[in-house]
Amino acid sequence: MANVISVLTSKGGVGKTQTALEVASVLANNGNRVLCIDMDGQKNLSKRVGCDLKKKTILDCLTIDEDISLEDMEELLSKSIQHVNNLDIIAGNTKMGLAEKIFPGADDVFLLDAFCKSFVKDDYDFIIIDNPPARNVITTMSIIASDYAILVTDGSSDARDGIQLVLTDIATFKLDERRKWSNIEILGIVINKAKMRTVHFITEVQAYKEDVVPMIEEKGLGKNLFVQTVSDAIEVMEAGDAKKSLQDYKRYGEPAKDFRKVAAEVLKRII
Numbered sequence: 001m002a003n004v005i006s007v008l009t010s011k012g013g014v015g016k017t018q019t020a021l022e023v024a025s026v027l028a029n030n031g032n033r034v035l036c037i038d039m040d041g042q043k044n045l046s047k048r049v050g051c052d053l054k055k056k057t058i059l060d061c062l063t064i065d066e067d068i069s070l071e072d073m074e075e076l077l078s079k080s081i082q083h084v085n086n087l088d089i090i091a092g093n094t095k096m097g098l099a100e101k102i103f104p105g106a107d108d109v110f111l112l113d114a115f116c117k118s119f120v121k122d123d124y125d126f127i128i129i130d131n132p133p134a135r136n137v138i139t140t141m142s143i144i145a146s147d148y149a150i151l152v153t154d155g156s157s158d159a160r161d162g163i164q165l166v167l168t169d170i171a172t173f174k175l176d177e178r179r180k181w182s183n184i185e186i187l188g189i190v191i192n193k194a195k196m197r198t199v200h201f202i203t204e205v206q207a208y209k210e211d212v213v214p215m216i217e218e219k220g221l222g223k224n225l226f227v228q229t230v231s232d233a234i235e236v237m238e239a240g241d242a243k244k245s246l247q248d249y250k251r252y253g254e255p256a257k258d259f260r261k262v263a264a265e266v267l268k269r270i271i
Helices: 018-027 043-049 056-064 070-081 095-102 108-123 137-145 155-172 198-217 234-241 255-268
Strands: 003-008 035-038 082-083 087-088 128-131 150-154 185-194 227-230
Touching: 003 018, 003 137, 003 255, 018 043, 018 082, 018 087, 018 095, 018 128, 018 150, 018 185, 018 227, 043 087, 056 095, 056 108, 056 137, 095 137, 108 128, 108 137, 128 155, 137 155, 150 155, 150 255, 155 185, 155 198, 185 198, 185 255, 198 227, 234 255
Parallel strands: 003 128, 003 150, 035 087, 035 128, 150 185, 185 227
Antiparallel strands: 082 087
């Protein structure tokens, strides 16, 4: 049964989608069966891997009729799951940006969890969920559906504040006895766009290691968390333009090697 991992942040532009893609690519390159689910209405992950955006999307999978037949569900999955390079993906949908209107019911937050458990979790080793940089019903769905989380940030104070908001949401659904809907565990923090020779960035990394990680562990949201920096380099942008992961575009560049370290840290804490 798959380990479901959400990649989370509440601030855009910090490398969230890149992190989801690279972790998925490394795991797949290591022989694992990997499914990516693009929950972000911007569809950046879907575009990055070259999905056919005219095919069925995650929205179609989450809005199925309760009485759908197994045959019809299998047909939907065959039209939704796309095989790109060495991994599978269910593409995102721009309408996910209207999620609060599409999923107004109190029980709708359980739809992704039900979908994964019922239809795809047995077919994969890992399911990687790329989420919107927002606090909404979509991220709530993912927190509930996921076994683990990777938090993504950069060297800015705004992004560190954004991590605190994500932690608040995770605590709400994991620790609140009235609403203990998730068993999600935080695995670690990825700090993208690293410029490690600057005093500012060194100080920022220390703040995560000395302040944020102990706070997460004390709250019971994770244990033995990793903090991994990913080097800032032009090939990150170039790989995006080429619609490739860094593992396929420039495998021995520093960012690609850093993301392999992220995946290794993930595996240490799961296996």
